[in-house]
Amino acid sequence: MNSEQARFILRVFRPGVDRPDAPEFAQAFDRLRQDPELAEWFEREMAGDAAIRRKLSEAVVFPPGLREPVAASGKVVRTGPRVWWRRPTLVALAASVVLLLALGIQHVRREPNRSEVFVAFRESVVTAGQEKPHISFMDSSLPRVREYLQSQRVPDPPALPARLQPGMIKGCRVLEWNGRKVSLICLDFGEQGHVDLFVIQDVAWDPTGPRSGSGPLMAQTGGMNTVSWTENGCTYILAAKASPEALRRLLSV
């Protein structure tokens, strides 16, 4: 494979999504390692793609109130070809029914005196995360941060969310909550300062916590906006003094 052919293939590579050792990319990356000029070109190409990706993400504004009609789509028996949702009154009615149902279900699920374990956990770690020293292990290398966390016998994230690039890492710290260790990984967040990623393993949350496979939970805690989710046996909390939208963008793919 020559450099031109490698260039053609490398320009469709997506960092964090595609694997350099995948059959369709492996030869091109072999060539990249032998060709400094190609490597320099590749770096610029990826930076250009990242800039476009950010702009496209910013350009799409989710219309308020779209989710409810979408959720209601499955609750309404259709009597004709795609007509009901073109009528605002029916959309509003369907959305109201779903909203009432959701509120009703939530009311039933939440017992009055049940401790809101996850809410307490979130508030506790986000507050503790703001205490000084903010991080105890300063290093911008993800492998070295992981190595440090493993040496402390605390959870290191199986994978960083796609938008959290390893290059953003500033360091980490270990917190403790109810006898359990929690990882705090601090990442650079440009003009908005820094963003903290908290990771804890294997906790069965009450219904107020994020369920595995469900969408992220947004909340304001300790003067910071947070977004939480559970996957791969870990619960993650991302916290920053940034807008909820900016946090959501960090997670969006």
Added chain:
Amino acid sequence: MEDSRYEDAVSQLYEPAYRFARSLARSESDAGELTQEAFSRLFEKRDSIRDESKMKSWLFTTLYRVFLGWKRRENRWPQVEIGEAEADLPQIDPQQVSRCEAADVLGALHAIEERYRVPLALFYMDDLSYEEIAALLEVPMGTVMSRISRGKDALRKLLAEPKASSGPGILPFPPASTSTQAAHE
């Protein structure tokens, strides 16, 4: 799929689905309708989707089919033709992109011919693997890559000359000149 799983699917997928719909449709209201229709079909077919890991690609494929159906019936989204070829375009400058308005970048994407725009939008969304994009478009993976590559050329051309995206016209497009490109297309 139980109703609760449908609710979960809405929570997880409506934003990426809307984002994809917005890359296809030129208006927010059309994108909203596309998203609703795709989810409506997901609900109807929920019992036939056994493997929930395939749900996202199923939804995206359905959304795209709905879009194609509407386009055939109503011609809502007229095509912009591809015109003369241009080679050796400069690389896109991240600083230049950062100075662009986000809406202009989306507008430039919309100005690209659909068969290049759709894979390019999916490329920038990072939601689907190349295998899934190929299945969605019903073309070989090499063709997907070729179309993305050519779509990137068109996009950079439009971003370099912002006025070109302000209205319909003939968009310069580079040729599939290398042997690799020719093999893929």
